[in-house]
Amino acid sequence: GESVGLHLPTLSVQEGDNSIINCAYSNSASDYFIWYKQESGKGPQFIIDIRSNMDKRQGQRVTVLLNKTVKHLSLQIAATQPGDSAVYFCAENTAGGYNKLIFGAGTRLAVHP
Amino acid sequence: NAGVTQTPKFRVLKTGQSMTLLCAQDMNHEYMYWYRQDPGMGLRLIHYSVGEGTTAKGEVPDGYNVSRLKKQNFLLGLESAAPSQTSVYFCASSPARGGTEAFFGQGTRLTVV
Numbered sequence: 119g120e121s122v123g124l125h126l127p128t129l130s131v132q133e134g135d136n137s138i139i140n141c142a143y144s145n146s147a148s149d150y151f152i153w154y155k156q157e158s159g160k161g162p163q164f165i166i167d168i169r170s171n172m173d174k175r176q177g178q179r180v181t182v183l184l185n186k187t188v189k190h191l192s193l194q195i196a197a198t199q200p201g202d203s204a205v206y207f208c209a210e211n212t213a214g215g216y217n218k219l220i221f222g223a224g225t226r227l228a229v230h231p
Numbered sequence: 232n233a234g235v236t237q238t239p240k241f242r243v244l245k246t247g248q249s250m251t252l253l254c255a256q257d258m259n260h261e262y263m264y265w266y267r268q269d270p271g272m273g274l275r276l277i278h279y280s281v282g283e284g285t286t287a288k289g290e291v292p293d294g295y296n297v298s299r300l301k302k303q304n305f306l307l308g309l310e311s312a313a314p315s316q317t318s319v320y321f322c323a324s325s326p327a328r329g330g331t332e333a334f335f336g337q338g339t340r341l342t343v344v
Contacts, residue, residue, distance in 0.1 A: 126271050150331045152331055159337075159338075160337060160338070161235075161321050161323075161335030161336050161337055161338055162274065162321070162333075162335050163335070164331075164332040164333065164334075167330070167331045167332070207273050207274070209273075211331050216262055216279065216281050217262055217325040217331055217333055218264070218276055218279060218289065219264075219266075219274070219276065219333065220276075220290075221266075221273030221274045221275070222273050223271070223272055223273050224271075224272075224273055
C-alpha cells in the first residue's frame with residue numbers, strides 16, 4: 119500500500135555507499151513498475167522500469183528488483199553520489215494502457231560527503 | 232528541444248477565481264496528463280488525454296476541466312478555485328508506443344487564498 123503524510127521517510131547514506139530504496143505496491147494488475155527521481159523544484163524524471171513478468175532489471179548504476187509475492191519493489195543505487203540526492207518515487211503503470219501512473223509517497227535520499 | 236513546457240510557473244488566486252494552466256510538448260506524443268502534488272505526497276492524476284480531442288478523468292478530477300484541441304497542447308482549467316486546490320501541478324506527456332517513460336514539465340505552483 120501507499121503511506122500518505124507530510125513527512126517523507128529519509129534515507130541517509132555516505133557518498134560511495136550503495137543505497138536501497140523500498141516501495142510497497144497494492145495493485146497486482148499493473149503491467150509495469152517504474153522509478154522516478156525528483157530534484158527540488160523540478161518535475162519527476164524517469165530512472166528505470168520493470169515489467170511485471172520480470173524480477174530484476176539493471177541500468178547504469180541502478181538495479182530494480184520486483185517481488186510480486188509480497189508486492190515489493192526496490193531500487194538499488196551503486197556508489198551513491200551527491201547528485202543522487204533527491205526524492206525517489208515508485209509508480210505503477212496501471213493495466214489498461216495509456217501509461218497512467220499511480221505514485222507512491224516517495225523517499226528522500228540524502229547523500230553525505 | 233524544449234520537451235514539456237508549463238505556463239505559468241507560479242500563480243496566486245483568490246477563492247472563486249478561475250484560471251487556465253497551459254502545457255505544451257514538442258515531442259509529438261499522443262498521451263498527455265495533468266497531475267497534482269501535495270506536500271510529502273506522490274503525484275495524483277487529475278485528467279489525461281490519449282489523443283487530440285479526447286480527455287478522460289483520473290483519480291482526482293473534481294473541480295478541474297481539461298481540453299486538448301491541439302495534439303501539442305493540454306489545458307487545465309479551474310472554474311472556481313478553492314484553497315484545497317493549492318498544490319503544485321505537473322503536466323506530462325508520453326508516446327503511445329516505445330515504452331513507459333513519461334516526460335514531466337517543471338511544474339506550476341498554485342496558491343489559492
